[in-house]
Amino acid sequence: MKNTFAFPGRELLVPEIVKSDNCTLIDADGNQYIDLEAGIWCTCIGHANLTVRDAVITQMDNISHVGFCYSSDVVERAAGAVLELLNHPGGKCSFLCSGSESVEYGVRILHTVLNSKRIMTMSDSYFGAYGDASAKDSGKWFLFDWSKCESCTHEVCTKDCSVYSVIPFNEIGAFLFEPGSSSGMVRFPPSKLISSIVEDVTEADGLVMINEVTTGVGRTGKWFGFQHYDMEPDIVAMGKGIGNGYPVSAVSLNSRVVDLLCPDAVAYGQSHLNDPLGAAVVEAVITEINEHNLIQHAELLSDVLMDGLQRVAAESDLIECARGRGLMAILVMSNHVDVSKVAELHRRLISRGFIVDHRLGTNALRMHPALTIGVEKIYNFIAVLEEIVGAMEIELG
Numbered sequence: 001m002k003n004t005f006a007f008p009g010r011e012l013l014v015p016e017i018v019k020s021d022n023c024t025l026i027d028a029d030g031n032q033y034i035d036l037e038a039g040i041w042c043t044c045i046g047h048a049n050l051t052v053r054d055a056v057i058t059q060m061d062n063i064s065h066v067g068f069c070y071s072s073d074v075v076e077r078a079a080g081a082v083l084e085l086l087n088h089p090g091g092k093c094s095f096l097c098s099g100s101e102s103v104e105y106g107v108r109i110l111h112t113v114l115n116s117k118r119i120m121t122m123s124d125s126y127f128g129a130y131g132d133a134s135a136k137d138s139g140k141w142f143l144f145d146w147s148k149c150e151s152c153t154h155e156v157c158t159k160d161c162s163v164y165s166v167i168p169f170n171e172i173g174a175f176l177f178e179p180g181s182s183s184g185m186v187r188f189p190p191s192k193l194i195s196s197i198v199e200d201v202t203e204a205d206g207l208v209m210i211n212e213v214t215t216g217v218g219r220t221g222k223w224f225g226f227q228h229y230d231m232e233p234d235i236v237a238m239g240k241g242i243g244n245g246y247p248v249s250a251v252s253l254n255s256r257v258v259d260l261l262c263p264d265a266v267a268y269g270q271s272h273l274n275d276p277l278g279a280a281v282v283e284a285v286i287t288e289i290n291e292h293n294l295i296q297h298a299e300l301l302s303d304v305l306m307d308g309l310q311r312v313a314a315e316s317d318l319i320e321c322a323r324g325r326g327l328m329a330i331l332v333m334s335n336h337v338d339v340s341k342v343a344e345l346h347r348r349l350i351s352r353g354f355i356v357d358h359r360l361g362t363n364a365l366r367m368h369p370a371l372t373i374g375v376e377k378i379y380n381f382i383a384v385l386e387e388i389v390g391a392m393e394i395e396l397g
């Protein structure tokens with residue numbers, strides 16, 4: 001790439017993709033690749049989706065962008081659809097441009113209503129490329145290390161526990177939870193821990209915000225990742241899948257937050273706040289998922305993907321484990337496997353036509369395919385993965 005910066009540390013693997021169709025990418029030489037990454041986990045209903053394309057064309061023909069003092073019915077309709085999905089009656093929804101922005105917007109709202117109390121989150125959370133949620137300054141944030149909770153056998157979390165008792169609930173005004181990405185390492189904090197935190201934060205009148213940028217829109221086999229836990233969040237930030245590759249994101253606030261804010265609405269504006277075009281994309285994505293039962297489809301496919309990955313992991317010394325939820329999966333290589341060998345496995349998969357992600361600087365490969373992927377593509381991927389891992393095992397002795 002002569003004219004653009006690449007993402008630092010990333011090698012350009014396929015320089016000229018010219019066409020796409022659902023989960024297939026086609027390069028300038030006609031080579032086909034099955035995209036098990038859905039871009040950067042964004043194209044949840046597949047590349048070149050016709051419903052989204054038609055919605056974009058229709059909206060472009062009518063009105064794509066207006067100023068702050070103007071709006072369009074499609075924005076109201078899409079906002080209503082998001083509020084309904086999240087069970088936020090009487091709430092409000094704003095449309096923005098990226099996941100980083102939607103989390104930052106929600107965090108700005110939290111700081112507006114918290115009266116200098118801190119926001120608690122897990123220490124391994126990722127919230128975006130910039131801003132307060134990216135910096136997590138200790139004056140405003142409390143970061144909780146839950147690594148010891150993963151193997152904990154206690155039935156409930158109480159203040160008698162040496163790990164749980166470090167949480168300064170009297171200083172915490174909100175809990176911001178990312179339900180399962182853990183900076184892309186696909187880890188799921190235990191339900192009992194999350195229920196206890198939510199209970200203790202809400203008992204003190206605190207708020208619960210969820211970052212659904214990665215886990216939302218069917219990724220985990222439910223509409224939202226928080227639905228695997230027992231909670232009703234006050235604020236939900238969405239990105240990635242909600243735009244299916246188009247740069248639109250959303251934040252949904254329940255009526256309690258709206259009441260806390262009003263009449264001082266959030267002092268935040270940018271040129272594409274509540275653009276009709278982005279809203280039309282969101283509406284099309286939600287409609288497509290509902291009309292084709294894609295959440296249920298993802299839940300069913302999850303068993304095929306996870307069973308396959310776990311079988312390959314169990315058969316090979318090179319792989320420590322496979323974990324995942326829905327269509328969000330990770331394969332973690334064993335400690336003795338050099339990272340260069342993980343890169344080699346990654347390259348071999350691509351040369352056989354399967355795009356997965358090698359998480360930078362780690363020995364992990366990630367798979368986040370579109371909810372629309374066909375079951376036979378998953379079977380083919382598992383078969384090729386098994387073959388390559390087997391061959392590498394022999395080569396490495």
Ligand SMILES: Cc1ncc(COP(=O)(O)O)c(C=O)c1O
Pocket residue numbers: 098099100101103126127128129178181184211213214215239240
């Ligand atoms: C959990 C999570 N939150 C927020 C973001 C930021 O989203 P974006 O890159 O669209 O700004 C990401 C991006 O990967 C993410 O994985």
